[in-house]
Amino acid sequence: MSDVPIAPGLIEGTAAHPALQSRRLEWVTTVDHKRIGLMYLFATLIFFVVGGLEALLMRLQLAWPGNTFLSPDAYNQVFTMHGTTMIFLVVVPLLLGLANYFTPLMIGARDMALPRLNAFSFWVFVFGGILLYLSFLSGHAPDAGWFSYTPLSGKAFSTRSGVDYWALSLLGIGAGTIATAINLIVTIVNLRTNGMTFRRLPLFVWMVFVNSFLIIAALPALNASLAMLLIDRQLNAHFFNELGGGDPVLWQHYFWSFGHPEVYIMVLPAFGIISEVVPVFSRKPIFGYGFVAASTVAIALLSLGVWAHHMFVVGLGHPWDYTFGASSLLIAVPTGVKIFNWIATMWGGSIRLTTSMLFALAFLFSFTIGGLTGVTFAAFPLDWQTTDSYYVVAHMHYVLFGGTLFAVMAGIYYWFPKMSGRMLSESWGRLHFWLMFVGFHLTFFVQHILGLDGMPRRVYTYPDRPGWAVMNMISTIGAFVLGLSVVVLLANIAGSLRSGPIAGDNPWNAWTLEWATTSPPPEHNFDLVPPVRGRRPLWDLAHPERSQV
Amino acid sequence: MHLSVFDPASPEAAWLLWLWKASMWICVFIMAVVTVALAYILARFRRRDGGEPDQRTGNKRLEIAWTAVPLVLVAVLFALSIVTARAVDRPVRRAPDIVATGHQWWWEFRYPSANIVTANEMHIPVGREILLEVDTADVIHDFWAPRLTRKIDAVPGRQNFIWLRADHADAYFGACAEYCGTQHAWMLFRVVAQDADSYASWLAQQFAPAEEPVTTEAKQGRMLFVQLTCANCHNISGINSQQQFAPDLTHVASRQMLAGERLQNTPANLKDWLRDPNAIKPGSYMPDLKLSETDLSQMTAFLETLQ
Secondary structure: OOOOOOOOHHHHHHHHHHHHHHHHHHHOOOOOOOHHHHHHHHHHHHHHHHHHHHHHHHHHHHOOOOOOOOHHHHHHHHHHHHHHHHHHHHHHHHHHHHHHHHHHHOOOOOOOHHHHHHHHHHHHHHHHHHHHHHOOOOOOOOOOOOOOOOOOOOOOOOOOEEEEEEEHHHHHHHHHHHHHHHHHHHHHHOOOOOOOOOOOOOOOHHHHHHHHHHHHHHOOOOOHHHHHHHHHOOOOOOOHHHHHHHOHHHHHHHHHHHHHHHHOOHHHHHHHHHHHHHHHHOOOOOOOHHHHHHHHHHHHHOOOOOOHHHEEEEEOOOOHHHHHHHHHHHHHHHHHHHHHHHHHOOOOEEOOOOHHHHHHHHHHHHHHHHHHHHHHHOOHHHHHHOEEEEHHHHHHHHHHHHHHHHHHHOOOOOOHHHHHHEOOOOOHHHHHHHHHHHHHHHHHHHHHHHHOOOOOOOOOOOOOOOOOHHHHHHHHHHHHHHHHHHHHHHHHHHHHHHHHEEOOOOOOOOHHHHOOOOOOOOOOOOOOOOOOOOOHHHHHHHHHHOOOO | OOOOOHHHHHHHHHHHHHHHHHHHHHHHHHHHHHHHHHHOOOOOHHHOOOOOOOOOOOOOOHHHHHHHHHHHHHHHHHHHHHHHHHHOOOOOOOOOOOOEEEEEEEEEEEEOOEEEEEEEEOEEEEOOOOOEEEEEOOOOOEEEOOOOOEEEOOOOOEEEEEEEOOOOOEEEEEOOOOOOOOOHHOEEEEEEEEEEEHHHHHHHHHHHHOOOOOOEEEEEHHHHHHHOOOHHHOOOOOOOOOOOOOOOOHHHHOEEEEOOOOOOOHHHHHHHHOHHHHOOOOOOOOOOOOOHHHHHHHHHHHHHHOO
16 A cells, blocks of 8 residues: 555556547546546535525525415425535535545645545546436425435335435445545555654644544445435335334434534534634644644544434433433534634734635634534533524534535635636635625524524425514525625636636745645646655745754 | 513423523623634734744643633533423323324324314413323424423324423414424414413313304305215214314314414415315315315305304
């Protein structure tokens, strides 16, 4: 495994084959981690637009009480597809795409350890996503929600094939995700350049590393439960059917023993991005490197033991509630440690308010709100009021949108110059930022209040109770501001790709190895990997007299 | 505006609000620390000229402090949670007063000791401690009356129990909180809390068998009810055997709302509902019986006698 992963001749040989010379085929046949990373980003961008349009359809339907824009049947398909798309086809593969592109660069490797497995994971993801959307052609998309609780998702209550499409496509994507996680672990363990010890690993790589173990621990639980669901549906088994000796609650245990680690799978790499962006734009090293890395390990371990906090209203009994309430409260501590370390990193720094940094700050603010509302669920008697209401919709969007997606935006503004060779426009970026920040809080903040007033989630319409119409209208307006912000982002990307200023190798004056090569990097990544004597190799190069170890 | 969760009408909901306030103080404190720190950083540490700032890499004491303080806070919250949980979820050592059964997409409320059954409108006496059993007839539902008590799932093969005690007479909003299929949105219900006397008379009224219709129109309607397929799903005491697939109609006219709070229970609305249930509640299992206007009037007249 310690060999260089691909003999250089292999790729050149493929490219030289006359049948494969077209530029498009080069992308299809590529095993280059950067191209695969870019294709991940491109595919997730398309799915993000689709999932976003689904969200707008939902917000249109909910704009006022009694609206008949969408039938309940259509609404239920749309919210199921929105959740499934955003989680499985956007957030996770988006983070895998960034991990794919930057992990080898940040550790000074020339590619992932298993390049063809890498291409396999990507294509399985793409075709899995297409399979999910083919369900529309069968006449009916899945409509049992993104966690497809049995018995609703069973054959008796979901008679059409939507849930089968859902389960099959997630099964394929899940296998690809596990393969990527294995690939990332092998890469990080084996392909670090000389001097790149684990104590010098960039924090993004640290978090990708920990995250990959979490994927390997969690995703098989999803795949196993999907297989069981399919067997129940297609072969009339009774895993989740209480009349046949099964138990519908079993599905919830299996699904959430994947599903809660999944939340951290969606957030740990985002923590990694923040841990790169905040130091660079504060002109200081990360505060408490060891604590940030160790708290990631703590989060990953704890996240495997918190799943039943999704089930506080199932009636499992107080011993379950106490145990999972305690573990869920505990996980707030290492998460808080990270927030404080990022703040301490900025403290005393020299802050550059680039668009990337603006998004990092918005992440800190919004994610803290999402984390704290998470604490109010871990105090499990409060969950007895707020779960399955709009309060939980607000909470999870504060975590996944205000958290992960804002961090990804910070990462995109930070790394776009490296990936494309050109800078994104900062003025368009600021417009994008403010639209997205305001739109996000407008959309989701009022949903906390709606939930506290008794509005359940996943309803296609609602009674005209006092204040509900106004708050839903505010939320809908916010959603359209969000939609506009995405248009600005797309315009910024399109314009900058064509005519953005040339970035140069290291436009932010950053310190990790990906900035030591050209933008975009050559296929082999580095002509020469600089020596690594500390956590910030390029800082050490610039300050030979003050080199830290 | 009084948000339901902040406006408790029972000791159980009041306990939950108490815990809510305690946790809110903790969360607001942490949020304030983070927000003030971010604001200070933005004001004080914006780009400065003249070299790089101090390259400090950490401080062990600070790390210990911001690990320990949150640890203490969550420990406090955990203790308060246990206190609240024990106060809200008391041990169940007797038969339930009411059995709520979730159906796609309506609630059945059965009073075992009084031997009555109703739908989507649960009556309780003010000030008396009620033990509610929550079951399901099909998929998972969730009973949630936020001003009265915690929510609880209705899970196939399980019996769940919750306690509630209304402080004063009112009609309380309730909803199915667990997504349960097409018409999850209109699986609302209300809890009507009454003083002891009106509760007793409500019980007596619900226990009485259905009144025989008097007018010709209503008599025709009663015949239709028997001849058409209505009786295959709906029970009216004195007409057919116990059917539980759809709401019991023995006293349907006494209820305030129709179709899971979708409509006010007026003769005109009832007639509209019978004319085309799926236009009002798409996906509902109530079929369109293609009734003529005469049939509709007769059927409505009959159902309106079921006080």
